[in-house]
Amino acid sequence: MSSSALPYRPHNHQACVAQALADARTICQQHNARLTPTRERVLELIWQSHKPLGAYDVLAVLAEDGHNAAPPTVYRALDFLQQQGLVHRIASLNAFIGCTHAGERHNGMFLICRSCGNVLELTAPGVSSAVTRAAAEESFQPDNVTIEVAGYCPRCASEPAHDG
Amino acid sequence: MSSSALPYRPHNHQACVAQALADARTICQQHNARLTPTRERVLELIWQSHKPLGAYDVLAVLAEDGHNAAPPTVYRALDFLQQQGLVHRIASLNAFIGCTHAGERHNGMFLICRSCGNVLELTAPGVSSAVTRAAAEESFQPDNVTIEVAGYCPRCASEPAHDG
């Protein structure tokens, strides 16, 4: 790959956010689901960067907004966004990140940089099929696959601690 | 695969435990690491079944033992056991399970049954290499790979809710 993926280089991140929100509106409309102001705001916050955000981080920003929110507000919004396929939960971090393949059927694989904290979501058909095959050998019926790879992104592998 | 893996059928589980403890003793000796009574007891508890056990579950049993333990006791023992490669943490469940490949260099892949809760650890070279390849395409240097597959085990796929 000659040009590195978005999280690994400077880019117009406002465009990422705008695109994500636009996609979300479309998708929710298609699903007859209501993208309420709280839900939309939470999605926007999750998209603040390519680093996953904890539920309580979201909560803190909502508080700054003047929104008098409690944990259930955030968790409910996040549950909704997950159901709509708009965000993913990163189990190894207890944190959430915007889905970069919203609307597409995909199995996310996440590359998590230990140094800068950025996360890249990949669609990896080769991995998915290998997992499916391995499960099938045990007669196991996969339902949901979690693949999270911790390591070092190209930027940090050469020189540590960027903000991306 | 004609005969199903251990967690999916009745077996002499005491033999699993005994083997795991024997392996642990050998491995710790090789590493010059001290398998103290607390650590050994925690390992034994983790091996009580092929279902992952939460740290506080372990704590509760220690309390029944009469061992006046606090959370750090358990977490320290678990950290130690993880470092020795004797247990794995299942991120999607916040729980721990005995490693069935202790001593071997391996990348665990976990098949987690949503119905009976049993977990099968596989070594899946095809999956590992596919993950490595996908990461390499993004110039990402993997360090630690988490692969957890939730779904239904062969027993539960046919008829639900065994105890295994």
Next chain:
DNA sequence: GCGGAATTTGCAACATTATAACATTAGCAA
């Protein structure tokens, strides 16, 4: 065995993440 260093454990407090239960409000349609 003895004494000092290093490892391990005990213990108390605390931090973080997530959920339960129930009241209230907003959206929508008959």
Next chain:
DNA sequence: TTGCTAATGTTATAATGTTGCAAATTCCGC
């Protein structure tokens, strides 16, 4: 309007994990 459903507010609590320091144990050279 009225009545239903989905969404949110509110309070409390559960579940999971960590920090910091003191005491005890173990190891190792003497």
